Amino acid sequence: MQSVSLGQVKEQSYTMKESLRALKTNIQFCGDDVQTILITSSIPNEGKSTVTMDLSRSLTESGKRVLLIDTDMRKSVLIGRLRAKDRNGGEIYGLSHLLSGQRKLEEVLYTTNIPKLFMVFAGPSVPNPTEILDKKYFGELMEFARKHFDYVLLDCAPLGAAIDAAVIAKHCDGAVIVIAQGMASARMIVSARRQLETSGVRILGAVLNKVRMKKIGFGSYYGGYYGGYYGSYYGEYYNRDDRKGKKGTK
Ligand SMILES: Nc1ncnc2c1ncn2[C@@H]1O[C@H](COP(=O)(O)OP(=O)(O)O)[C@@H](O)[C@H]1O
Ligand SMILES: [Mg+2]
Numbered sequence: 001m002q003s004v005s006l007g008q009v010k011e012q013s014y015t016m017k018e019s020l021r022a023l024k025t026n027i028q029f030c031g032d033d034v035q036t037i038l039i040t041s042s043i044p045n046e047g048k049s050t051v052t053m054d055l056s057r058s059l060t061e062s063g064k065r066v067l068l069i070d071t072d073m074r075k076s077v078l079i080g081r082l083r084a085k086d087r088n089g090g091e092i093y094g095l096s097h098l099l100s101g102q103r104k105l106e107e108v109l110y111t112t113n114i115p116k117l118f119m120v121f122a123g124p125s126v127p128n129p130t131e132i133l134d135k136k137y138f139g140e141l142m143e144f145a146r147k148h149f150d151y152v153l154l155d156c157a158p159l160g161a162a163i164d165a166a167v168i169a170k171h172c173d174g175a176v177i178v179i180a181q182g183m184a185s186a187r188m189i190v191s192a193r194r195q196l197e198t199s200g201v202r203i204l205g206a207v208l209n210k211v212r213m214k215k216i217g218f219g220s221y222y223g224g225y226y227g228g229y230y231g232s233y234y235g236e237y238y239n240r241d242d243r244k245g246k247k248g249t250k
Pocket of ligand 2: 048077
């Protein structure tokens with residue numbers, strides 16, 4: 001196994017930590033048959049990678065062994081954002097190396113300086129991510145991951161742009177949709193949900209992210225634009241949406 005050090009691990013605010021704790025609890029209460037979870041959204045920049053990383057860390061703090069797989073081979077940001085460095089000074093290999101048959105599993109699996117957190121990075125962008133995800137290597141990786149980790153979190157490409165998440169969903173026990181306040185339209189969110197449903201994966205719930213938090217009085221804001229509000233509306237969002245559907249207001 002390779003080893004990487006993560007130089008940039010942001011401290012979370014109190015609100016963020018509380019919201020994350022709620023999300024983690026919700027996931028743990030989904031049952032012990034929910035071990036492999038994909039995290040997606042309808043459009044880019046809603047916070048999938050952020051939520052996946054924060055949730056992974058939070059689960060390790062509960063003593064879980066967690067593998068984070070960056071499957072977004074179109075827009076891979078984690079290596080750069082986390083300032084990941086190979087401990088031996090070498091190149092960091094990733095999922096695209098594995099799925100294209102260039103590297104073996106043990107060459108793309110990294111331990112990190114966060115105890116119990118393991119990572120598979122995305123690797124260089126490839127022109128055909130959906131196609132290589134459908135090959136046997138991905139299934140083998142998931143089989144291995146199930147045996148060796150308590151949780152496997154998969155950071156996916158957004159559903160609006162590609163069908164990667166639907167392909168990945170076949171290998172997962174559950175899916176979480178990240179919805180950033182005021183970004184995707186209701187129509188896009190509903191369509192993302194349908195795409196996931198078609199793939200047959202269990203939708204565990206939604207995370208409302210980037211919530212604008214208003215202070216009472218003086219009209220100022222606190223927490224900044226990105227309040228962070230993980231975990232709320234978990235599962236609830238869709239019920240509201242269904243009711244709307246019945247009234248024919250969609
Ligand atoms: N709750 C949050 N609070 C502050 N910044 C956030 C939050 N969620 C996401 N961001 C920021 O928004 C941008 C997009 O997030 P990212 O996780 O890369 O989205 P995605 O993986 O869905 O494309 C990043 O700059 C990230 O730091
Ligand atoms: Mg991302």
